[in-house]
Amino acid sequence: MNAILEVRDLSKSFGGIKAVNGVSFDVAPGELKALIGPNGAGKSTCFNMLMGQLEPTSGTVRLQGEKITGLPPRKIWRRGVGRTFQITGTYQSMTVAENVQMALISHHRRLFSVLPYAHTLYRDEALALLDVVGMAEQADRACAILAYGDLKRLELAIALSHNPKLLLMDEPTAGMAPKERINLMQLTADIVRDRGISVLFTEHDMDVVFAHAHHIMVLNRGELIAEGTAAEVRENARVQEVYLGGGTLYAAETEDA
Numbered sequence: 001m002n003a004i005l006e007v008r009d010l011s012k013s014f015g016g017i018k019a020v021n022g023v024s025f026d027v028a029p030g031e032l033k034a035l036i037g038p039n040g041a042g043k044s045t046c047f048n049m050l051m052g053q054l055e056p057t058s059g060t061v062r063l064q065g066e067k068i069t070g071l072p073p074r075k076i077w078r079r080g081v082g083r084t085f086q087i088t089g090t091y092q093s094m095t096v097a098e099n100v101q102m103a104l105i106s107h108h109r110r111l112f113s114v115l116p117y118a119h120t121l122y123r124d125e126a127l128a129l130l131d132v133v134g135m136a137e138q139a140d141r142a143c144a145i146l147a148y149g150d151l152k153r154l155e156l157a158i159a160l161s162h163n164p165k166l167l168l169m170d171e172p173t174a175g176m177a178p179k180e181r182i183n184l185m186q187l188t189a190d191i192v193r194d195r196g197i198s199v200l201f202t203e204h205d206m207d208v209v210f211a212h213a214h215h216i217m218v219l220n221r222g223e224l225i226a227e228g229t230a231a232e233v234r235e236n237a238r239v240q241e242v243y244l245g246g247g248t249l250y251a252a253e254t255e256d257a
């Protein structure tokens with residue numbers, strides 16, 4: 001099947017630093033793909049170019065065959081690329097459901113005309129999305145009092161409200177307890193399977209990566225040095241060298257929450 005995302009020879013230099021250097025890869029429909037690498041490898045720079053926050057020095061990005069390189073973030077988002085961030089961005093003064101409703105109102109391009117009665121709009125649709133992420137029972141709670149793991153699930157519901165074809169998740173489990181991380185990624189894997197969307201995520205926790213990613217790419221000093229299944233990447237000598245100076249690449253954390 002044709003790729004959802006095609007990245008070709010993508011590069012970004014900051015002065016003399018080649019943060020991303022000639023990176024090429026595809027993301028297939030319904031694929032859950034991880035981009036891993038040590039600190040400073042170029043993962044965030046890569047994501048920022050895919051989402052339009054950074055202009056590449058060279059290279060192209062295509063979404064379903066159409067070039068999106070150089071488009072502003074909002075246009076890329078409108079074409080069906082969603083993103084979740086390391087630091088969650090929700091409206092603290094609103095309830096859980098209202099946050100999703102706001103996203104749905106924005107998706108339907110009705111933002112300014114409907115604000116006075118926004119709280120009644122798309123409520124059922126919002127509840128359905130909250131059900132997908134296991135948050136329906138918390139629909140009327142204020143965001144300000146949510147546990148961090150619940151905020152991350154809410155963020156996922158907000159991202160889904162734009163009905164993305166591709167979701168970019170930048171360290172989705174950062175700041176979570178080990179058990180919560182596995183749960184969030186299991187939820188993400190279920191969503192990928194059930195809704196047929198593609199997800200590309202960066203992650204430092206190898207437990208999460210090896211347990212859930214269909215395919216893993218390893219970035220080091222701006223270059224892709226390996227890709228494959230969890231088993232292939234785990235056994236790759238270059239990857240082991242980069243991560244642990246030649247040792248075996250085990251999960252970083254294995255204790256329970």
Ligand SMILES: Nc1ncnc2c1ncn2[C@@H]1O[C@H](COP(=O)(O)OP(=O)(O)OP(=O)(O)O)[C@@H](O)[C@H]1O
Nearest residue numbers: 014017018019037038039040041042043044045046
């Ligand atoms: N705006 C910038 N100006 C100058 N150098 C930058 C800029 N952004 C990133 N870099 C450099 O580019 C390289 C890649 O950084 P990047 O943040 O993409 O790595 P990363 O893999 O996301 O790291 P981490 O896992 O720590 O988030 C690093 O050497 C970084 O210092």
